[in-house]
Amino acid sequence: MRRLAEIAPGVLVATSSFALTTTTVVTGPGGGCLLIDPGVTVAELAGLAGELAERSLVPVVAWSTHPHWDHVLWSRELGDAPRYAAPAAMHIAETERAGMVGAMENSAPGHDPELFGRLVRLDASAVPWEGPTAQLIVHDAHAPGHGAVFLPDTGVLVAGDMCSDVEIPLLDTEADDAFGDYRTGLSRLAAVSGVSQVIPGHGHVGDEAEFRRRVAADAAYLDALALREPFDDPRITVGWMRAAHEEHLRYVRR
Numbered sequence: 666m667r668r669l670a671e672i673a674p675g676v677l678v679a680t681s682s683f684a685l686t687t688t689t690v691v692t693g694p695g696g697g698c699l700l701i702d703p704g705v706t707v708a709e710l711a712g713l714a715g716e717l718a719e720r721s722l723v724p725v726v727a728w729s730t731h732p733h734w735d736h737v738l739w740s741r742e743l744g745d746a747p748r749y750a751a752p753a754a755m756h757i758a759e760t761e762r763a764g765m766v767g768a769m770e771n772s773a774p775g776h777d778p779e780l781f782g783r784l785v786r787l788d789a790s791a792v793p794w795e796g797p798t799a800q801l802i803v804h805d806a807h808a809p810g811h812g813a814v815f816l817p818d819t820g821v822l823v824a825g826d827m828c829s830d831v832e833i834p835l836l837d838t839e840a841d842d843a844f845g846d847y848r849t850g851l852s853r854l855a856a857v858s859g860v861s862q863v864i865p866g867h868g869h870v871g872d873e874a875e876f877r878r879r880v881a882a883d884a885a886y887l888d889a890l891a892l893r894e895p896f897d898d899p900r901i902t903v904g905w906m907r908a909a910h911e912e913h914l915r916y917v918r919r
């Protein structure tokens with residue numbers, strides 16, 4: 666089954682059977698490509714490697730948007746490109762490795778744990794490669810060192826786990842100021858000019874109007890949370906998200 670769909674010239678997206686997780690491929694010169702958050706199941710990664718080979722694409726560099734298990738996966742067939750992440754993200758991937766491996770084995774068993782989460786620290790404003798400019802927007806919303814990628818040539822924003830049509834803002838409630846971190850991260854993304862499409866970490870690709878709608882919906886969610894009173898959001902459709910929502914309320918009321 667082919668999964669990669671070209672959403673803009675040289676930008677391909679695959680959507681996983683697991684939580685609508687997205688994988689983004691950006692093509693560069695000579696068949697090299699930038700691979701962002703490959704996932705999620707073992708079969709899907711094998712399919713991805715096969716599809717890239719069919720298209721004569723070879724990952725030459727990779728980016729992990731944030732240190733959660735479903736965004737730091739890899740397989741041997743994807744090769745040995747450096748898998749960059751922001752410094753804070755790489756730190757978490759190292760210090761919380763055991764828990765992340767456990768979560769991966771619970772939800773998507775069978776991956777080679779040796780290849781899991783092997784990130785390389787990158788403290789830069791763009792991905793170092795020969796392909797289209799890939800600007801990094803690093804903040805601490807949702808997870809430490811969360812790095813969105815903006816491709817100015819095509820106007821595509823790879824948002825990581827933000828700006829989703831199917832998820833509420835998910836706060837990193839282990840942080841000292843999860844609420845402030847989220848506000849800051851969201852405003853960083855909202856300030857990116859020239860966004861024509863947004864790719865959320867989980868959910869559907871949206872156009873410019875949809876991007877603005879999601880930013881507004883997420884800001885409204887945070888505004889409601891700041892009132893510290895129970896409220897609902899149409900995106901809360903499953904138990905784990907309801908639990909996260911309740912955890913957010915406890916967090917702002919503490």
Ligand SMILES: [Zn+2]
Pocket residue numbers: 731733807808826
């Ligand atoms: Zn996440």
